[in-house]
Amino acid sequence: MTFEDDELYRDITDFAHDTPTWVQHAAEVWTEAGILLFGALFVVAWWRSRRDSPHAFATAVLAPVATAVAYVCSEVLKSGFTQERPCRAVAEAVPSLAACPPTGDWSFPSNHATIAGASAVALALALVRRAVIWITAPLALLMAFSRVFVGVHYPHDVAAGLLLGAVVATTAVLLGRRPATRLAEAMRASSAPAVRWLTGPGQATATATATATATGTAYVTSHRRR
Template identity: 85%
Template sequence: MTFDDELYRDITGFAHDSPAWVQHTAEVWTEAGILVFGALFVVAWWRSRRDSHHAFAIAALAPLATVVAYVCSELLKSGFTQDRPCRAVAAAAPSLAGCPPPGDWSFPSNHATIAGASAVALALVRRAVVWLTAPLALLMAFSRVFVGVHYPHDVAAGLLLGTVVAAAAVRLGRRPATRLAEAMRASSAPAVRWLTGPGPAAAPATAYAASHRRR
C-alpha cells in the first residue's frame, strides 16, 4: 500500500468518524463550491462593467480560462485512466458520496482543477479576493478526498493544473480580449453595450449629473 493510499484511508476514516453535520456540510460543499465560484464570476463581471477595457477583458476571460482548465483535466483523465480510490483502496472507510461508476476516472480531480482555476482567475481580476478564493479552493479540493471520491494526489494535481492553465489562458487572451471589449463598448447595439457596461468614462458623467441635480 502506498503513502497516498494510507493518507486516503486516514482522511476517509476521519470523515467517517466526524459528526453528521460535518459530513453533510462536506457533501454539500463538494458540489456547491462550483456554484459559489460561478456567483463570484458574475459579481466580477458586473463590477468590471465600469472598469477599464483591460479590467473588463480579464473579468470576461476568467470563466473562459476555467473552462479551458476543465477541458485539459478531462483530457488528462482519459490518458491516465486511474480508478477511483473508493473502489481501489482496500479496507478504507465507506465514501460519504456515491462512488462514481467505472470509467469515470480519478486523476486529476475536475473539481479541484475548477477550484484552482477559478481562484487564480478571480484573483487576476481583483487581487484582494485571493484571500477569499484561495481558502475556498483548498476546502473544495480537500472535500473531494474527505467524501471519498479522490486520492490526495488527484486534488493536488488538479489545483496545480487549474492554476497554471488559468493563469496562462488569461495572459495569452488578455490583449485580444481587451481589443474586443473596446470594440463592443463602441457598438450601437443596446444589448452589447449593456453586456460590456459603459466603462470608466461613465463615472465622471454620473458624478457631474449628480452635482447638477444638487444645485
C-alpha cells in the first residue's frame, strides 16, 4: 500500500541535509534516545506511585504495558501493509541520514512514533497532572518528526503511529485499570518483602510513617529544650 506524500518527504529530508552537522547528529541520537527517555519517565511514574493509592500505582504500572501493547499492534499492521521504506522507494530523494532499514523492516506505521504517542498519553494518565502532557506531547512529536528528518519514514507513517499509540494506550489503561488496582491491593497485602517493596507502602502507610516521624522529631526537640 502506498500514499502520496513523496514530495513532503523530499522537502523534509532536503531540509535535513541543509541543517548544521550538529543538528543532524542530534536528530540521529534523539530518534533512538527518545525511547530511553520515555523509559526513564515510566520509572519515575512507578516510583512516585509507590507512595500513592492502589489506583495510582496500577495506572503507573499499566503505562509501559499499554505502550508495549501499542508496539505489538504496530508490528501487526506493518506485516499487513508491507510498505517499503522511503529511503529506498522515493525517487530523487537525498540519502537518509540514518541507515536505511533492510527490506522486510516495513515502514507503515512507525514503531517509534507509536511508542512515542503511547508513552506520552500513558504517562499523562499515570502522573495525573495535566501539565505532564505539555511535556510528553512535544517530546513525542519531536521523536516522530525525527524519523522523517533522518529519512527512514514517510510523514504518514509517523502520523499514523502517533494516533495508533495514543488510542491503544488510552484504551489499554482504561480497560486494565480496575483489575490492575485489585491486583495492586492484593500485592500490598502480601507477606513477601520483595513484593511489598515493588508496590510500595501506599498512601495511607506513607502518610502514617511521615506523621510518626514528625511526631517523634517534635518529641525529641521538646525534651532537648527542657
